[in-house]
Amino acid sequence: MPAAPLPEPAPATEACPGCGAVLAPVDGDVAAHPGASPSCTRLFDVTLRGPREEASADAGAVATARLADAAYDAQHPVAAEPARLSAALAQLGTALGAAAPTRPSGPPSAWTTTIADVAADLDVIDLDVLVDSWARAVFADWAAAGAPERDTDRLGNDAPSTFGG
Numbered sequence: 492m493p494a495a496p497l498p499e500p501a502p503a504t505e506a507c508p509g510c511g512a513v514l515a516p517v518d519g520d521v522a523a524h525p526g527a528s529p530s531c532t533r534l535f536d537v538t539l540r541g542p543r544e545e546a547s548a549d550a551g552a553v554a555t556a557r558l559a560d561a562a563y564d565a566q567h568p569v570a571a572e573p574a575r576l577s578a579a580l581a582q583l584g585t586a587l588g589a590a591a592p593t594r595p596s597g598p599p600s601a602w603t604t605t606i607a608d609v610a611a612d613l614d615v616i617d618l619d620v621l622v623d624s625w626a627r628a629v630f631a632d633w634a635a636a637g638a639p640e641r642d643t644d645r646l647g648n649d650a651p652s653t654f655g656g
C-alpha cells in the first residue's frame with residue numbers, strides 16, 4: 492500500500508443515517524438522537540429552539556414542537572425502539588387527521604423533506620408552516636412505503652356494481 496502523499500482530510504460532510512441529510516460534522520460531543528447523526532440532531536435542536544423556549548406561554552409553539560418531535564422520531568427510526576416509531580406515526584396521524592400506516596414494510600428509501608430543508612427555508616417561511624409540511628411529507632413517505640399490496644386492483648374486473656346479488 493503506497494504512502495498517501497497528503498494526510499487524509501476530515502470528512503467535509505456526513506450523511507444522517509436516518510433522514511439522509513448531508514451536513515457538516517459538528518465539533519465536540521453531541522448526544523445524537525437515536526438513528527440520527529450528531530449534526531442532524533444539532534440542526535434539529537437549533538431549529539426548534541424558538542418554539543421550545545416559547546412553549547410555556549404559547550400553545551401554538553407547544554403544538555409545533557410536538558409535531559416536530561413526532562416527525563423527527565418517525566424520520567429516524569431504530570429497530571430497537573419500535574414503540575417510538577409507532578407512537579410517532581400515531582401522533583402524526585392524529586395531528587394530521589389521517590390513519591397511521593399500520594404495518595409499514597420498512598422505512599422509506601428516500602425522504603421528501605428533512606430537517607435540513609426546514610432549516611433552509613426558515614428565513615422566508617414561518618417555522619410552524621414548515622414543520623406542518625415537513626410532518627405531512629414524513630407521514631406520506633411512510634404511508635407510501637407501508638402501503639399494502641392492493642390485490643383487488645389486479646383482478647381485472649372493474650365493473651362497479653358486481654355485488655348486486
Ligand SMILES: [Zn+2]
Pocket residue numbers: 507508509510511512527528531532567
Ligand atoms: Zn437526520
